[in-house]
Amino acid sequence: MIPAEFDYAAPATLDEALSLLQEHGDEAKILTGGHSLLPLMKLRLARPGMVVDLRKIDSLSTIAVDNGTLRIGAAATHDTIQQSDVVSGHCSMLCECAGEIGDLQVRNAGTIGGSVVHADPAADWPAALLAADASMVLVGPAGERTVAASDFFVGLMESAIAEGEILTAITVPTQAAQGGAYLKMEQQASGFALCGVAALVEVDGGKVTSARVGITGVATAPYRAAAVEAAIGDGLEAAAAHAVGGFTPLDDIHASSAYRSHLAAVFTRRALETAAARAGGSA
Ligand SMILES: Cc1cc2nc3c(=O)[nH]c(=O)nc-3n(C[C@H](O)[C@H](O)[C@H](O)COP(=O)(O)OP(=O)(O)OC[C@H]3O[C@@H](n4cnc5c(N)ncnc54)[C@H](O)[C@@H]3O)c2cc1C
Incomplete structure (x- = not known):
């Protein structure tokens, strides 16, 4: 074609x-x-x-940390981010997420900005950026504005970007979290997420005391799993059981609503456990 x-x-x-x-x-x-x-x-x-x-605009591909805030140019490729020591030093979960996207060919060409603006409900980046409390920097005729990830993914293939605007960068604040993980169950043919979960946790005395969790692939838009975060004191497995809390899992040719619901709880538990282990804690 x-x-x-x-x-x-x-x-x-x-x-x-x-x-x-x-x-x-x-x-x-x-x-x-x-x-x-x-x-x-x-x-x-x-x-x-x-x-x-946009690929001839060099400034759109740079990655740097300024005053504790990580700034990833919107045209940085998935592979550049996966390999970046700057990103890894700031929030290694983002590198892990980049490495889960498609295959090497896709990661060499595809960009973080293209992915978030396209807003596919099964894309990997949104989960990681929600958990990392990231913001989108948008420039348009009226100047620059910043939109939090939690306000950016508004619906199925729909983001908060307006006509005439360009996404120039994604910013990620200093991470207090001590451990992170991005895990997904991929659709075997496409590699997109049937369920992808990003978790960042803080650990005290070997126990997880707080968590930030982003989930993709499960609902019409990626979401921050507030119900999981609120229940973290009950233990990781109990908290993970709230993974679809307040959302309606998608039901399509790739997976039933019941299966996605199951995956969300299982992958949320695994992501929390992996993040906790990396932080030197336990459930
Ligand atoms: C075979 C295959 C497998 C894939 N597997 C996965 C996967 O496992 N996980 C996953 O998450 N994704 C996957 N993808 C999608 C891939 O990550 C794409 O790279 C991504 O969705 C789009 O990025 P892009 O840079 O190619 O954007 P483009 O295709 O160039 O653009 C996508 C959209 O975003 C807009 N846009 C792009 N950049 C900007 C900007 N800076 N400001 C404003 N608007 C902008 C464009 O106008 C367009 O509407 C796969 C793609 C393919 C082809």
């Missing part, structure tokens, strides 16, 4: 990219890795008249 005809631009600066988006309005589509956009264009589910490729 080949896409419909389109114009292509690869601006060298963010200002040029923003101008192109303004000029072409809803005819324009941003491209970074192309691993989600190009299949949609080939299927003609997306028919942009203008494709704006």
Whole structure:
């Protein structure tokens, strides 16, 4: 399949990219890795008249820690993040998550920004970014704004980004957590998550005293598992039993609602146990 005809631009600066988006309005589509956009264009589910490729804007790919905050450029590839000592030193769970995405070819081309804006309910990054309390830095005609991950993933394939905006970076605050883990059960053909769970825990006296948990693949949008976090004092297995608390698990050709519900509890327990073990604690 080949896409419909389109114009292509690869601006060298963010200002040029923003101008192109303004000029072409809803005819324009941003491209970074192309691993989600190009299949949609080939299927003609997306028919942009203008494709704006961000990969020549070097600042969008940088990764740095500034004043304790990790800043990952939106066009950083999954593989770059997986291999990054800076990311690993700040929150190694993010590297683990990156390594779970697709295969090497996908990780070499696909970007963190493309993944979060595409907002596939089975994508891996959203769970990790929710658990890490990350924020999205968006730049548009009205300037820059920051949206917390918990407000960014608003529905099925729907994020809080507005038309004309570019996601420039993802920021992750200093992690008080001592241990982290990202685990998933993947759909065997696609590699996407039937259930993916990110956990960051704090441990005191060998016991988990607090946890932050993000879950993807289970509901129409990824979510922060507040019910698990609230019950952490009851022990990891008991807390994990609340993994779908307040959400309706998806029921589709890949897995039934009951199976996803089961996976959510099992993978939440395993992610919490792994994170606790890495922090030197236990259940
Ligand atoms: C075979 C295969 C297996 C995969 N397996 C997995 C998996 O296991 N787990 C997983 O999570 N994902 C998986 N993916 C998806 C992969 O991670 C994609 O890379 C990702 O979803 C999209 O990133 P991209 O950089 O390719 O974005 P693109 O395809 O270039 O863009 C995706 C969307 O985001 C928009 N966009 C991109 N960048 C920006 C930006 N900076 N600002 C504003 N809008 C932007 C585009 O306009 C488009 O709407 C897989 C993909 C393939 C093809």
